[in-house]
Amino acid sequence: MADKIKTTRTKELEFGGSIGALLMLIFLPGTVLYLLLTCNTADASVFQVPGPLPPLETLWNPFALTLLLGWMSLQAVLYMLPMGTIAEGITLRDNSRLRYKINAFYAFLVSAVLAGVAVTLRVPLSYVYDHFLEFAVASGIISLALSIFLYIKSLAAPESALAPGGNSGNPLYDFFIGHELNPRIGSFDLKYFCELRPGLIGWCLINLCFLMKDIELRGSASLSMILVCGFQGLYVMDALWHEEAILTTMDIVHDGFGFMLAFGDLCWVPFTYSLQAYFLVRHPQELSTLAAIGIVLLNAVGYIIFRGANSQKNAFRRNPSDPSVTGLETIPTATGKKLLVSGWWGLVRHPNYLGDLIMALAWSLPCGLGHILPYFYVIYFTGLLIHREARDEHQCLKKYGLAWQEYCKRVPYRIFPYIY
Numbered sequence: 126m127a128d129k130i131k132t133t134r135t136k137e138l139e140f141g142g143s144i145g146a147l148l149m150l151i152f153l154p155g156t157v158l159y160l161l162l163t164c165n166t167a168d169a170s171v172f173q174v175p176g177p178l179p180p181l182e183t184l185w186n187p188f189a190l191t192l193l194l195g196w197m198s199l200q201a202v203l204y205m206l207p208m209g210t211i212a213e214g215i216t217l218r219d220n221s222r223l224r225y226k227i228n229a230f231y232a233f234l235v236s237a238v239l240a241g242v243a244v245t246l247r248v249p250l251s252y253v254y255d256h257f258l259e260f261a262v263a264s265g266i267i268s269l270a271l272s273i274f275l276y277i278k279s280l281a282a283p284e285s286a287l288a289p290g291g292n293s294g295n296p297l298y299d300f301f302i303g304h305e306l307n308p309r310i311g312s313f314d315l316k317y318f319c320e321l322r323p324g325l326i327g328w329c330l331i332n333l334c335f336l337m338k339d340i341e342l343r344g345s346a347s348l349s350m351i352l353v354c355g356f357q358g359l360y361v362m363d364a365l366w367h368e369e370a371i372l373t374t375m376d377i378v379h380d381g382f383g384f385m386l387a388f389g390d391l392c393w394v395p396f397t398y399s400l401q402a403y404f405l406v407r408h409p410q411e412l413s414t415l416a417a418i419g420i421v422l423l424n425a426v427g428y429i430i431f432r433g434a435n436s437q438k439n440a441f442r443r444n445p446s447d448p449s450v451t452g453l454e455t456i457p458t459a460t461g462k463k464l465l466v467s468g469w470w471g472l473v474r475h476p477n478y479l480g481d482l483i484m485a486l487a488w489s490l491p492c493g494l495g496h497i498l499p500y501f502y503v504i505y506f507t508g509l510l511i512h513r514e515a516r517d518e519h520q521c522l523k524k525y526g527l528a529w530q531e532y533c534k535r536v537p538y539r540i541f542p543y544i545y
């Protein structure tokens with residue numbers, strides 16, 4: 126059956142095609158190095174001319190590489206343990222549906238217990254802070270090695286297993302975007318595993334290491350550090366608790382697994398999303414109780430919108446007669462599916478992005494208003510979500526045609542009400 130499926134070449138190339146992909150291969154690792162090096166300077170200013178790269182031998186740390194490989198192996202073992210439930214992904218081009226293990230939250234709990242034991246036994250977790258750049262380089266090497274393996278593996282995959290967006294025929298582009306949609310070794314799904322576990326749980330562990338460094342330097346963790354670690358911990362736990370929901374995201378459904386996601390999941394997320402906590406160790410900030418209350422409220426507003434919107438859509442897609450969504454107004458489409466046009470999805474066309482961006486701002490505010498660097502996440506994330514929204518809009522217009530145009534008329538703003 127799989128052999129009979131016709132080759133569909135990707136015609137619309139993203140990120141500026143193969144030249145853009147080549148630039149991103151340099152730009153993404155370069156940005157991680159730049160951010161961490163700048164954060165480590167006395168004034169953490171983005172306006173200073175970047176200094177020269179430290180000697181290569183100081184960036185290479187085999188112990189850091191071994192620890193990262195150990196961490197990934199631990200997460201792989203937790204993924205494979207017979208705990209949790211099984212969910213089915215969406216129907217693929219060959220009409221099959223892949224089965225996925227749902228146990229990421231358990232993996233988080235076990236990891237949290239192990240981290241608690243490490244703290245109790247006074248394992249020097251601050252080592253991660255002291256050698257952070259070396260860990261980032263080691264993680265970049267792992268991501269590159271994984272991407273090369275994935276590309277070679279994809280050359281032997283049947284046409285039906287290739288990603289709709291990563292089959293351009295240009296090796297550089299396909300290597301970057303990802304050639305194979307759901308690469309697996311037996312039942313071990315490499316993309317699904319990397320998307321939520323080593324990097325996302327690792328991000329929390331990294332934050333904990335920075336919090337321990339803060340305690341080591343000052344005797345106690347600052348309020349700013351506690352807020353940043355608390356907010357980001359909540360975000361990661363939420364993602365793991367709702368693990369099944371990523372089975373319908375464009376990363377799993379449309380994008381292949383190549384350098385972009387491998388590097389994004391394993392290096393970009395843990396080493397740039399933790400920038401605020403990294404910044405706070407060297408550049409501690411005083412925060413008044415009133416400011417802290419305001420920031421907590423802002424994060425709560427963002428979280429309510431983010432979770433409300435994602436849960437409303439997931440409930441509606443799973444079962445349109447679910448009591449939580451039956452009162453909502455909808456638009457029918459030619460595909461038989463409906464579009465929500467009231468509730469969160471009647472406010473803007475991507476309310477979940479709005480909530481996510483509000484939270485992103487709340488994660489940077491504890492770092493004060495004196496530096497741009499800790500606002501990197503909000504700035505990058507705004508760009509990422511605007512680009513993602515445009516990609517999704519394009520797909521929805523193709524899928525739903527006139528019904529999507531009607532939705533756009535009824536809900537004219539994309540992410541920010543009355544602004545964009």
Ligand SMILES: NC(=O)C1=CN([C@@H]2O[C@H](COP(=O)(O)OP(=O)(O)OC[C@H]3O[C@@H](n4cnc5c(N)ncnc54)[C@H](OP(=O)(O)O)[C@@H]3O)[C@@H](O)[C@H]2O)C=CC1
Pocket residue numbers: 373374375376431435438441442462463464465466470474475477478481513517520521
């Ligand atoms: N922290 C991070 O780095 C990142 C976080 N995210 C977050 O991930 C989450 C998921 O985002 P993402 O995967 O981009 O996309 P969404 O969860 O927003 O899903 C988009 C899909 O939802 C469906 N949809 C759109 N409008 C409607 C409507 N009115 N009624 C019903 N269904 C609708 C369409 O699919 P269909 O009709 O086929 O169901 C559309 O393709 C978001 O909260 C985002 O903020 C995303 C990227 C990075």
Ligand SMILES: CC(C)=CCC[C@@H](C)[C@H]1CC=C2C3=C(CC[C@@]21C)[C@@]1(C)CC[C@H](O)C(C)(C)[C@@H]1CC3
Pocket residue numbers: 153320321325360363364371374376385386389390393394
């Ligand atoms: C250009 C570039 C830096 C590309 C890499 C992008 C990736 C870092 C992101 C693409 C989609 C992501 C998602 C999450 C993390 C970032 C990446 C991998 C996510 C796991 C974060 C937690 C959320 O709750 C989520 C599960 C909805 C989300 C899914 C998408």
